[in-house]
Amino acid sequence: MKKITVSFTLNGDQVEAEVPSTWNLLRTLREYFEITGPKEGCGVGECGACTVLIDGKAVNSCIYPVAEVEGKTVTTIEGLAGEDGTLHPLQKAFLENNGVQCGFCTSGMIMSAKALLDENPDPDEDEIRTSLSGNLCRCTGYVQIVESVQKAAEMMKDKS
Amino acid sequence: MSEYLYVGKNIPRTAEVDKVTGRAIYINDLKRPGMLYGKIKYSEYAHARIKHIDTSKAKKLPGVRAVITGYDIPDVRVGFLRDQTVLKKDKVRQFRDEVAAVAAISPEIAEEACDLIEVEYEELPGLFDPFEAMKEDAPLIHEVDARGRPIRTNILPLPWKFEAGDIEEGRKASAYIVKDSVETTWVNQCCMGTSGCIAEFDMNNNLTLYNQANVIFWDKRRIMEYFAQIGLKDSKVRIVNPIVGGSFGTKLDTDIYEFIAIQLALKTRRPVKILFTREEEFFALPPRQPAIFEIEQGCDKDGKLTFRWAKAILDNGAYTSWGATTPSVMMMPMSSLYRVPNVYFEAKCVYTNNIYCQAMRGYGNPQATFAVETSMDHLAEEAGIDPAELRLINCNHSGDVTPMRLKITSCGLEECIKGVKEKLDWDKKRGKRNGRGVGMASLIHVAGGARVYKSDGHGMIIKVDEHGHVDVMSGGTDQGQGSPTALAQIIAEALGFRPDDINLVFGDTAFGLWDAGTHASRHTFIAGNAALEACAKVKRQILELAVVELPKLIKHQIKRQKRKDPDFKEPDLDFSLIANPEDLDIRDRIVFSKKDPENPYFRTEVSNILREALHVGTGKSHVVVAEAFYDPPTEMLDREFKGNLSCTYAFGTTGVEVEVDEKTGEVKILQLYAAHDVGKAINPTLIKGQIYGAGYIGVGYGLTEEMKLEKGRVMNPNFLDYKMLTAKDNIPVTPMIIETDEKDGPYGAKGIGEPGLVPTAPAIANAVYDAIGVRINDLPITPEKVLKALKEKRKEK
Ligand code: FES
Ligand code: FES
Numbered sequence: 001m002k003k004i005t006v007s008f009t010l011n012g013d014q015v016e017a018e019v020p021s022t023w024n025l026l027r028t029l030r031e032y033f034e035i036t037g038p039k040e041g042c043g044v045g046e047c048g049a050c051t052v053l054i055d056g057k058a059v060n061s062c063i064y065p066v067a068e069v070e071g072k073t074v075t076t077i078e079g080l081a082g083e084d085g086t087l088h089p090l091q092k093a094f095l096e097n098n099g100v101q102c103g104f105c106t107s108g109m110i111m112s113a114k115a116l117l118d119e120n121p122d123p124d125e126d127e128i129r130t131s132l133s134g135n136l137c138r139c140t141g142y143v144q145i146v147e148s149v150q151k152a153a154e155m156m157k158d159k160s
Numbered sequence: 161m162s163e164y165l166y167v168g169k170n171i172p173r174t175a176e177v178d179k180v181t182g183r184a185i186y187i188n189d190l191k192r193p194g195m196l197y198g199k200i201k202y203s204e205y206a207h208a209r210i211k212h213i214d215t216s217k218a219k220k221l222p223g224v225r226a227v228i229t230g231y232d233i234p235d236v237r238v239g240f241l242r243d244q245t246v247l248k249k250d251k252v253r254q255f256r257d258e259v260a261a262v263a264a265i266s267p268e269i270a271e272e273a274c275d276l277i278e279v280e281y282e283e284l285p286g287l288f289d290p291f292e293a294m295k296e297d298a299p300l301i302h303e304v305d306a307r308g309r310p311i312r313t314n315i316l317p318l319p320w321k322f323e324a325g326d327i328e329e330g331r332k333a334s335a336y337i338v339k340d341s342v343e344t345t346w347v348n349q350c351c352m353g354t355s356g357c358i359a360e361f362d363m364n365n366n367l368t369l370y371n372q373a374n375v376i377f378w379d380k381r382r383i384m385e386y387f388a389q390i391g392l393k394d395s396k397v398r399i400v401n402p403i404v405g406g407s408f409g410t411k412l413d414t415d416i417y418e419f420i421a422i423q424l425a426l427k428t429r430r431p432v433k434i435l436f437t438r439e440e441e442f443f444a445l446p447p448r449q450p451a452i453f454e455i456e457q458g459c460d461k462d463g464k465l466t467f468r469w470a471k472a473i474l475d476n477g478a479y480t481s482w483g484a485t486t487p488s489v490m491m492m493p494m495s496s497l498y499r500v501p502n503v504y505f506e507a508k509c510v511y512t513n514n515i516y517c518q519a520m521r522g523y524g525n526p527q528a529t530f531a532v533e534t535s536m537d538h539l540a541e542e543a544g545i546d547p548a549e550l551r552l553i554n555c556n557h558s559g560d561v562t563p564m565r566l567k568i569t570s571c572g573l574e575e576c577i578k579g580v581k582e583k584l585d586w587d588k589k590r591g592k593r594n595g596r597g598v599g600m601a602s603l604i605h606v607a608g609g610a611r612v613y614k615s616d617g618h619g620m621i622i623k624v625d626e627h628g629h630v631d632v633m634s635g636g637t638d639q640g641q642g643s644p645t646a647l648a649q650i651i652a653e654a655l656g657f658r659p660d661d662i663n664l665v666f667g668d669t670a671f672g673l674w675d676a677g678t679h680a681s682r683h684t685f686i687a688g689n690a691a692l693e694a695c696a697k698v699k700r701q702i703l704e705l706a707v708v709e710l711p712k713l714i715k716h717q718i719k720r721q722k723r724k725d726p727d728f729k730e731p732d733l734d735f736s737l738i739a740n741p742e743d744l745d746i747r748d749r750i751v752f753s754k755k756d757p758e759n760p761y762f763r764t765e766v767s768n769i770l771r772e773a774l775h776v777g778t779g780k781s782h783v784v785v786a787e788a789f790y791d792p793p794t795e796m797l798d799r800e801f802k803g804n805l806s807c808t809y810a811f812g813t814t815g816v817e818v819e820v821d822e823k824t825g826e827v828k829i830l831q832l833y834a835a836h837d838v839g840k841a842i843n844p845t846l847i848k849g850q851i852y853g854a855g856y857i858g859v860g861y862g863l864t865e866e867m868k869l870e871k872g873r874v875m876n877p878n879f880l881d882y883k884m885l886t887a888k889d890n891i892p893v894t895p896m897i898i899e900t901d902e903k904d905g906p907y908g909a910k911g912i913g914e915p916g917l918v919p920t921a922p923a924i925a926n927a928v929y930d931a932i933g934v935r936i937n938d939l940p941i942t943p944e945k946v947l948k949a950l951k952e953k954r955k956e957k
Binding site: 041043078110132134136142 | 172173174176177178179180181182183184185186188189349350351352353354403404405406407408437438639640641642845846848849852853854855856857878879880884885886887888890891893
């Protein structure tokens, strides 16, 4: 199997991976780097469970060819909390507002929300719902997820 | 009881912090050393005879460790009616039939090996319509039953028939009668975490099965029974749940892939993991049981229900899992939703070559409630009574005993109906037929356990260590409903600790005591009651130790103070105030004297007591641990399917306002109120989460979701073609929590896991009728169906 080497920034660290060229980014993250946050819910770009940030944009990593990550910056949910373990406001808000139930969609959900808040710190409900529309959740009916994102936005505003 | 510290509060889900940091380990993430990957080769036909299976090419593929077919493993039948084998070798009866399986060093190699397995079939005519399958000359899907006796019909030998009162009398007493045909289809549970397991044997042939079962002790039992038949009767079985990525019914039965993983692990002597793809999740897991109803109801001139008669046909698919038992739950709304004196209900389950079915949130209740509640609206119209009024006239009330012998304890149904009516501005909005309409539907469901197994019990072990940390071993499972928080609140309240002190361990048959499973909305109620019993014992133990240790601690303290300050004046303490366990209590981790609660000498951190009691320096040290097993005082249904199978029942009403676009047929939900009698909300935020989540699945059931089967094949096994709602659909669900303080519930709570789903679809159907005057009686209510019905209506005019 043809292998390729890619180097990129992963959650703040400069990393390198040698993986089969056919692999996608999700597989590289999960199998090569043993990161468990991004999940495979469908593997074909339809559920958002595998969402990570690439150069700040939310991307379905399951359909992102690993070769294309060369030189880019990847953030997964593992890169969200502070080094001392302080949770990101989104993580806190999801726990406080029941934005998480089974939790399988949560990593992806939070990463999509992060991409939104980084770009638009004060989104309205519609904007939140649009940003999360690629992330399926079977447990919550999305209501408390949207509330969590709103609460996180407030927390982040208060801080800055 | 004074004001609660934790019960009724919105305690955050901090216990599940791993889920927001990517650290929670699901079956998808779990690896065992030396683990192999299993894949299944499925049938290529809905119905065919297997003529030949050639695995030689697959076996030669490098990296393959085992290839098995029905010829390599014992010919043992499994399943609720034992109507299938693990691997099929003579005949396939549905597309998901497992014909062979491979274990290899990677999932890709396993997959490739599956493709290399050559199976020669002789296609047989398929049966895809239960009515065709019931015909006398229909070909048989199964030739013999589990005991080898010939089968003469495709109708399953299941006794689903319920009778109470006298239907003919009811008919005679009726001023109005309506009859309807109603249909519900297959829907997929759509757990976001796909299904999977790892089977691992030790050298003594003891099995550890990492899986997602939500009835771990039944799962163990089914596997033990299987073992007994394959020569492993002395093997021990341990079931361990990693974090579960949603269940919604899928984890109630032991699925065939689990037996396959076990066989592959046995053969290779290595741990074997099978993990479903999303596509498999759609075509190889049993979905919700579809049902076709004929329903007839009547009322007298005052609107009092006189009778309810219904027949259901269930397309069972090719084999039998829990889907075939959904009629036992259908009987509940059929007989007991609203007061109805005369009831007849029967259901036939019919083998076809379609996919076989299982449980899904609500079991058979959403199907049957769709029939009952759309028919209620029809009857209201026939009788010229407001549909909300008809429901109120026949409303269930506390103290009722229903025809099924369900004993209604607390009952908030009237409040739910009235509340929803008011919120919707019902009287103003109803009956306009201007493209906008309102509709409602109610539900009854078990909410205090469900005695479907002979034990409906739950065992819980609680220990408190010298640090004041509380470890709780529950025999139950958590699928994301929030038990690590809700139960921690109950336990913290009952023990006098803080929720943060409580560490709950779920889903391990080695640690937990028996539990009948996290299903039937029973977990908070049953586990909560077990927790209360265990907490009472633990607390008593702590207070007994405190009677001994607290005086010693006080004397030490005084001594210390004296040493520090020679002028210290020894307080005049009345030790008789702390002489008996009854004199003491614990609140917020502090042991104190009930008779002198503010006295600082009589107050100490509970861990001080526990430490002193453990490190005593003699042969009399103590640890604190207690166990409780709570089995509710309920009864199994008798032969007539009557009996009080739950301690209490949930009631609720969903009311919706819709707008129907007559050009596109699109139904838009403008408002959705979901009023639920929850007994007592242990954690209102978590309860709302259950209502929102269930409500959304209910809206999907009503409007968008359907597995499209064409000659037995699932045609839409992906999220593009199977329409689950997204955040963008923005259904404005407003939960309304009604508290009735159930006397048997833990702190008054009732179950609420399933109810939110049950009345949603019929409420929508009724609102659509109110909006445009056409009744869509088969789910989902798609734009195509709306347009077709409108066209027909225009033609009639
Ligand atoms: S796993 Fe990537 S979108 Fe579903
Ligand atoms: S929390 Fe379970 S899928 Fe979203």
